[in-house]
Amino acid sequence: MSAAPARARRLPLVLRNPSFGRVWAGQLLTQAASRMFQVGAVWWLVGFAGGGHRGLDSGLFLMVSTVPAVALAPLIARTVARHAHRTVLAGAATAAGAVAVTAAVLARAGVLPMTAAYAVGLALAGCQAVFDPCLTTSVPELVEDADIESATGFELSTQSVAGLCGGLLGPLVVDAGALTGVAGVCGAAYLLAALLIGATRFPHHGAGSGPAPERRSLRQVLAGLPFIRRVLVCFAAANIFTTAVYVVMPLYTREVLHSTGSTVASLETALGAGTLLGSVTGGRLPGRPVTVGSVCLTVMAAALALPGLFAGHAAALASMAVAGWCVGVIGVRFVALFQRLVPADDKPAFFAVMQGVLGATFPVSSLVFGTLGDHLTATTLCLVQGAGLAPVALALWWLGSRAHAAGQYRRPDAPAPVPAGEAS
Template sequence: MNTPVPVPPPAPLPAPPPGGRRTPLVLRNGAFAAVWLGQVLTQAAVRMFQVGVAWWIVAHAVQGARGLASGLFMALCTLPAVVLAPVVAGTVATFAHRSVLRTAAGLAAATAGGLALWAQGGGPPLAGVYAAALALATCQAFFDPCLTTSVPQLVDDADIETATGFELSTQSLAGLGGALLGALTVDGAGVAGLAAGCAAAYGAAAVLVASARFRDPAPPGGGPAAPPARRPLRRILGELPYVRRILVCFTAANLFTAAVFVVIPLYTRSVLHGGGGTVGLLEASLGGGALVGAFTGTRVPGRPATVGAWCLTLMALALALPGLFAHRLVIACCLAVAGWCAGAVSVRFVSLFQRLVPTADKPGFFAVMQAVLGASLPVASLVFGAAGDRFSPQTLCLVQGVGLLPAACALALLGSRTAEPARPEAPQALGGAR
């Protein structure tokens, strides 16, 4: 196993302009701002679709086995990122990043638009909605790791952590905006209106990405940039044991955190006896907390593994409390805390991975990261969905909280026994126009 070679510390950052602070990244970097807004729109659309359809299944479309039907839907939404990881890695490493992002958003717009037209002529069958969900999730499986890989080509090295915070906040913004609109749109305009809104968001994202300019840095010494050597995905993780152990901990945690998206509509209908507005409130609380966590996570003191262990412990408590107190405001506050923990943990660890993983390995690594972390999501959706037809949502909340504790303990042990590795030597830049 190769040992990472430390490099000298980077050159001091340029002094800020006299008399004030630096301009926010999204205002001084138009290319990054356009791509970031594109990701906001795509993930807002996919979250809106997921929340809306999950509520449509529970409240309107299915009479029996609602838990299993919604669990199967959420499993289909998470399956492509796992199954297609090698294909995604190869595509991101081979083709221009802007082309991959633009194509993924464009195909998603066409899929959502087709579903809108189909639903306009009458209620679409459940199988048709499942197929559209699978297609949209496939497009997102290419979009997200490609954008993460592209961050160093859109911003300077000194801005990577800030850019990562903005990028991770996209999921939080999507959870906030999409959750507010998803269930309410279904109650007011049905699946046709939901799909039409998603199609418009995907189309706007494709236009934004097409307008952005991606950097094409030359390697040291000048001359054209050479394409990076492709390495097996197993070897990438094999040379990063610290990162690999962190991913295993969070994969185990996701078995229980991912279930929240199945539990919320079931809890709303059978415990709170609410409608789409209540679903929107709870989903928005989760997304709003994650948004704050994405921007404040870097300010939490401590090593990433230690911070992650404390955040998972707090999240376990927040997810378990709704199993004991069935009050809408209490549950909304608990979900906001759980969302903050998720956002803070994400920005700390993705920023760490951006600096530890060699540039040439990033396309493969981020596809692997998405697949490893997502491997538990289809299982969690199906298991908790089926369990929702047999047990009360309060019981599922308690199971979520208890299930997170072993992962928190494992992460705490990792932080106390393992030294954080030094940043590896900067490898050659990615080649080709991106």
């Protein structure tokens, strides 16, 4: 064997697999654009367009932005299962680009009312709700089986990088060019992603992309995965308190730090950088996934409460960095676990319903914390976040102990449990 294949094997996956590299770049562009518009619009509502109910206005916007992933989960699952994944990915990116560019043109002409920002957020969220589970499902079509772990790490780290870039640029672009600027930049990113994905060949195209007989319903898929179903319920409960940071951070910046969009950008950057670091290091931590997850939730509870106890920019930055790291670790450990435990034919339905279940609490979180933000101080909201996560961490630890004792770390059709060291 020559040294060339060995050297190629040592290259990062995005370099030695051009197809995956282009789709990865498209993912980075779409998710960064989605995050940029979301963060930028929230800061626009809190810092510029909002009136006496800034908390409620921003909470309603975030709630609207999460509705498609929940309401359309069955339709998304059928779409991903029945159509070529490249077509679905490119189509979703193109539609989002068209919406964002149209919004930028109307805003530039001064004919885009404030309420239209909610409609644009809803449309972009709908496109992203189709894009994300389709991308996760298509990973086996882009890489060899031995590279699935690496591809999963790249996919999750991309979400972190996208969150970092979008969170950093969103408030800054709004400060410089209002909603017109952020919509225009997002539109260009979406359309470039559509071009990249549309020009990509999926080399392992097979059963995962196109019509497949005897697909099980969402209810049947989850009924056959009781352990994973309970894990998803725990994370849905955790999301009520963790995703509230997207309402609390802008309010904290305005009420406690008395600062501008650059401070919101710095907090978003800390969150994104922490998540990226967690995605890179999460697979190396010892322990079973649920044990690691429960410890991370406990650490996150303390981190989110920190700015409520010690008000200041440094405490807020540390809080976001640590919380982001925990999110990254949890994501990489559990998505890799799901990739192994969920049967291949059930993955389109499962990843759609996973996004729907986890997203279902985001509207509740946004509305509740947005409403509370008009009546409670931002420091009190930080304490509420930390206190709410503590019992969820305990419940997840208890679930993991029971599952390990019962040998539930395995696929329903597998003859034996997956060793703890491999289920990561």
